[in-house]
Amino acid sequence: MPHAIRLHEITKSYGGFKAVDRFSLEVERGTVFGLLGPNGAGKTTLIKILTTLMRPTHGDAFVEEFSILTAGKSVRRVIGVVPQENNLDRYLTARENLALHGRLHGLRPAAYNRRIDELLEMTGLTSRQNDFPDTFSGGMQRRLVVARALVHEPRVLFLDEPTTGLDPQSRRALWEYVRGLRRNMTVFLTTHYMDEADALCDRIMIMDHGVCLADGTAAELKDAFSRAHVYQVEFRRDSDRYEGMLAGLSFVRSVERSGSTFQITLSDEESIKPLMDCLGGADIRRICLKEPSLEEVFISLTGEKLRE
Structure with missing residues (x-):
């Protein structure tokens, strides 16, 4: 056609x-x-x-x-x-x-x-x-x-x-x-x-x-443009304690917190198992792989600098 x-x-x-x-x-x-x-x-x-x-x-x-x-x-x-x-x-x-x-x-x-x-x-x-x-x-x-x-x-x-x-x-x-x-x-x-x-x-x-x-x-x-090693984790309680724990893990590159929800960037995909071993699981309300939005794809390609 x-x-x-x-x-x-x-x-x-x-x-x-x-x-x-x-x-x-x-x-x-x-x-x-x-x-x-x-x-x-x-x-x-x-x-x-x-x-x-x-x-x-x-x-x-x-x-x-x-x-x-x-x-x-x-x-x-x-x-x-x-x-x-x-x-x-x-x-x-x-x-x-x-x-x-x-x-x-x-x-x-x-x-x-x-x-x-x-x-x-x-x-x-x-x-x-x-x-x-x-x-x-x-x-x-x-x-x-x-x-x-x-x-x-x-x-x-x-x-x-x-x-x-x-x-x-x-x-x-x-x-x-x-x-x-x-x-x-x-x-x-x-x-x-x-x-x-x-x-x-x-x-x-x-x-x-x-x-x-x-x-x-x-x-x-x-x-x-997905990042297979970025996860969102929401805790039921003790968020402050988990924040300190996550910051001390060698395979965690960065931690961003919003209330009881954390965005965790791991050094590689294989790090999810040791992460779960450290967290246990009893206090985890939700954990999911973070999917990129179309806006994030756009920004990653064109940059964050303002245009006239």
């Missing part, structure tokens, strides 16, 4: 600075693909290249087999884009915003009006369709932007940090929309929320400085 998106050694340079450096990627149809990276990693540059808003310095990319270099009009016909900002027309009602989008894509009123009815129902905006976007909450505006991108039934949907600034309820609502979309189209998502990527994406790529650092499912990435 042809891929929905293919990038072949895409490079984008600004003078001597490379925002994207020989970047290659293939995304299967009908999947939710997540691109993660800190500010300045090159994510937005790639989105702009794939949506024909920017030409690469070198390389080519294909969206549904259309080249961004030679078939830009065809690319724009098969994609939908949800940008970071809510760029709705404030002088048009919600329904008029959607109708304008349909007309720009050459749809007849009979086709786009039926589609608009479906999208307003899906996003819970039917009762507000004749109101202006300025009267909407941030979450409602975001839902309208998503609906607008879907009016012409694109085959590939680009979501550039779609839930930034939304409250938890609005974020969860958008998650449900995205989950429902994967049956009919390919979704290309960028986000700074690790839980969002973990919950939605079939495949995740982490990039920085214009290059790929890691690629796989959320489970594969966490497994690759």
Whole structure:
């Protein structure tokens, strides 16, 4: 099956600075693909290249087999884009915003009006369709932007940090929309929320400085960076005594305490048996291997330093 998106050694340079450096990627149809990276990693540059808003310095990319270099009009016909900002027309009602989008894509009123009815129902905006976007909450505006991108039934949907600034309820609502979309189209998502990527994406790529650092499912990435010798132990009592005992064991590299729960880093996997021999077990309420979060994988790859 042809891929929905293919990038072949895409490079984008600004003078001597490379925002994207020989970047290659293939995304299967009908999947939710997540691109993660800190500010300045090159994510937005790639989105702009794939949506024909920017030409690469070198390389080519294909969206549904259309080249961004030679078939830009065809690319724009098969994609939908949800940008970071809510760029709705404030002088048009919600329904008029959607109708304008349909007309720009050459749809007849009979086709786009039926589609608009479906999208307003899906996003819970039917009762507000004749109101202006300025009267909407941030979450409602975001839902309208998503609906607008879907009016012409694109085959590939680009979501550039779609839930930034939304409250938890609005974020969860958008998650449900995205989950429902994967049956009919390919979704290309960028986000700074690790839980969002973990919950939605079939495949995740982490990039920085214009290059790929890691690629796989959320489970594969966490497994690759798991630390098989870090354990969490919770005690029923005598936590102070156990803290002193743990600090004195030669095979314990570090101990971090939060109340009665300890995070213990061992020197190797084999040290778990002597650890249990020393602790006994009567006072242990819970012991488990600490699994890394997607955020910990992200930080381990991209560093903890703040980015501008």
